[in-house]
Amino acid sequence: MRIYTFGRFCAGFLIVFSMLLSAQTSPNLEFATRQGVQNPQGNGPVYAASINFVKNVNNPSGNTFEAYQPNLKVDFRLVSQQYNSAVIMGCNINDTSIPVYPRINYIGTPANSDFTSSGAPIGQGISVSGNNGLTLFYNTSVLGSKSTTNTYQMADLMITFNRPVDNPILHIGAMGAFHNQLGMAGGFNLVDSNVPVSFTRVSGNNANFLVTATSIRNSSQHPNDVGAQSASGSVLVNGQGITMIRLRMSVRGDGGEPKWGPGSGDLITLGISLLESDLSISSSISNSSPQFNDIVTITIKAKNNGASNNTGVSVTSLLPDGYEVLGASGTTGTYDVNTGIWNIGTLNDGEESNLFIQAKVKNMGAYTVTSTIAGNLRDPDWDNNRTSLTPQVSGRAVCYNDPNTQTAGIDSKFGITTLQRAGVGGGNWPMVRKSGHLVLESNMKGLVITRIPGEKLEDIKIPIEGMIVYDTTEKCIKIYSENQWSCFSTPACP
Template identity: 70%
Template sequence: MKIYTFKSMVMLSLGTFFISLQAQTSPNLEFAVHSGVQNPQGNGPVYTASVNFVKNVDNPSGTSYAIYHPDLKVDFALSNQQYSSAVIMGYNINNTSIPVFPKINYIGSPNNSDFTASGAPTGKGINVKTNNGVSLFYNTSVLGGKSTLGVYQMADLTINFNRPVDNPVLHIGAMGAFQDQMGMAGGFDFVDANVPVSFTRLSGSNANFSVTATSMKNSSTHPNDVGYESASGSVLIKGKGITYIKLRMSVRGDGGEASWKVGSGDLITMGISVLESDLAITNAIDKSSPHINDIVTLTIKAKNNGVSNNTGVVVSSLLPDGYLVINASAGSGSYDTNTGLWNIGVLNDNEEKVLVIHAKVKNVGFYTVNSSISGELRDPQEGNNTASITPMISGKGVCYNDPNINSVGTDSKFGITLLKRAGITGDNWPMIRKSAHMVLESDTKGFVITRMAKSDLNKIVVPVEGMMVYDTTDKCLKIYSDDLWSCFSTPTCP
């Protein structure tokens, strides 16, 4: 009994662990109806449609949608109609007007597992009851008496994005139809795009969902919109920087009837999902006007403003020669002080990572710290991918220490006082002031050292180490050290 109990516990532990792995979300952009998002609400017939993407916050397991900015929009346009109204949006058999933007399960019987959302495991991330698609109707009634065994070009569908996208995924629902004894199926062939692209099947209802590098078809001998003879699935459009894709829409019949019926056709839905990620970088320094030998702290923040989890995230932030890196601490990943590369790796939606660099200031001048961030996903806002900060580094900040309070020190032997006290009796002055060469004392007079403008400092032809003057331009007491006139400014020594 103990052995079986132990096995049961192990299985439960493993099961719990597996569930926690699946809990990881991968937000993406999808087609769905959401409050505040303008998407097609009415019925057809129409020949153009514009759809705004919404964010699926808990993709792939959930259906929590949110408004996304900056808006990503896609326009669908039908053109090159080979027959009058050969392809129509928002239309169905028997001249029926239907929604332009229905749920995926509006027609046929596609399953959630037929589809794969961007950033999701195979068969995950699309819900046929909550995700939408544009309705496309292949109006076969226009073919009239043409052979029902032929393949006929119907129209072109152009998909235009309002900004470049990478690797979008098409979700095609219920490709195929059956009317009376006639099976028919619409299909797509690649025509053109602004960049090289190719098609790859990610998932599908069955083997009849046929995808090649340039086509998407229902290959069933007798197509239907339900069951095994139907075809639904997801297709990766592999390509970088896609702004438009043109597809040729054609339809074929299985010859089950002598002629194409009035009001016949194949109705399908088409949705899209895509990933993109707005990465941002900021620089900050704790001292805007450091001096030579000062220790400064640079804070570099990398953030993913969403929508999707990004991978391969790298920050480049190499400090210029004006700084000497003492140490660096990365909240995630690793930072190479020699190359300036901070390899973060994965940066999830709305996640921020921090790099802290401590460096010593080496030289006078303006030394700009430039940082940039990049990842593997398309970035919709590249203006925040770089940051720079340029502190003004001035001359060496001369340091001074607190007075000696830990040891007695030696007596001062020479002093000038206006308080009429001196000698070894009474106040024991100036001997009470320890470890000085000269002591000055007054309660009504001040000690004035040489005063001159900054521009006159070079008139001291042979300054010596430790010489002091008051700079009336910079308004500070200056000391000559290491071949520089510098203000007393730092209360500690390096």
């Protein structure tokens, strides 16, 4: 097995510095505002909203947001309202109109360390003053005189992505509220999704931010939106190819008042972050019309168009039998001649890696070289993950070369003649016919080689290079060369 290993070489301190930079930056997609990106600007009340993700280029250490293509959008809809306006976006107590998409710290006192963005260490990557969230108001005033110690289903929240995503993280801020002496807290329960999913708690402000495989809630005995009785944090939605999640929104009270009363409710924020990586590949060849025995260089370019750093990146590019790999060199990784797999490993946002394969053309014909690329992250555009090139390999004509006239050949030792001569006294024959295995001489007899109809040539199961027959169908001498039978008709190489 031949495996070619290659990579970048530089001074030791530069390698360490590069590793530190790579560890510090993990671009991802988040909820934030960016000029030119259309997101909710005004106040509610509304019951549906669409959020376009923006790219955080220096996650988790900073908040430099850029527009991202191909555009990733998530739609939120409130459905199955159990009471009139049980849950509202962009609304607060006493029918107060508020922003639909404010900063996370618009409500309560969540801290940066409560949250963890996709691709970031625990407690890093989300800024409560830089990132945004959708406002969701559990309007408990509609419960009126119902018991304040029960849990009530309010509405369902439909979350729909415009293309499949993997393992998004929900960022929920300020679960819990307090009205007069009544503590209350809204929560979520998983109802449905297009693929199997489950919840995992990533981080939170305290143990009151309680997450199970199917629920998210504030477990405080007396919930509030500030202090130790509040609940804020990040929840991983474990799942591949997610396009839809349906969450049931319910609210509970702590019994601090006999009635819910007007002006009561729990206002929270909800944001999302995730990772995806648009890998692309292209290929070229140094000679698109090579001839038999030519040496060509096939160049394969792998690129990560973002948004996120990708790991486990590999390219499969196994050259067909028409080529013999002589060597490979490139930017990073290893190339295995036998499997055709180029293991790149990590390919960061915006990074490109090149592979150069030197190969000898063995056969005539059209031999397609197909290369594909894949990584560990969801790829939003599969159309650019495959590339093919098909050079037209032309064969040199079946022919003979001019004899060696520069130096004397070796005497031929064996001959058959009908002219009654041999040896020195007979004209130095067959020695005078240099470099022959067998010399035939006659003025009345000929050489008869194997005669075979053209349709029977395939009966020769293992023809060898240089084998000669006479094709009685095409009426020509044929030579087997370059994996095919060809009439011997051109007495020179083209």
